[in-house]
Amino acid sequence: MMCEVMPTINEDTPMSQRGSQSSGSESDTHFEQLMVNMLDERDRLLDTLRETQESLGLSQQSLEDVLYDRDSLQRQLNSALPQFKTVQVKIVETDAITGSG
Template structure:
């Protein structure tokens, strides 16, 4: 009876089990390395986004300052140049 069981049951090779285990371990290591790389890349992108948003905020503030300066210069020019209607009236007087 014992001989029949040995003939029917296939033998389990320990080498194939350890190969499968090492193959899975290698795949797990590759997956882990991929995840670490992705997280590192995400961190770099988040930092870059933060810096870009900060620069955008600075640029928007500078734009508002320049617009105020432009408006002030326009008011100064308008106050210091003779009006067009005054020039036309003076031209009629000269005729």
């Protein structure tokens, strides 16, 4: 069981300074409120960190999907491009032979 111990009052302390000892509890209250505020702020920051990490994970997944799609389209383009160049060469050769162009 906890029991509160009151601070000792030095009998040599003048009465004018004894009032400052009672403000110690005000100081304690202020300190406790400061700690509570700091803990609340820490919780808010941790929540923000978690949300940001989740958002980053989703963004990274989207990036991977886009890169996969880009690579797939690039492969399709590369496979179709030689056929297109072959057709162009045949047209140029035909034009050269027939003299049109």
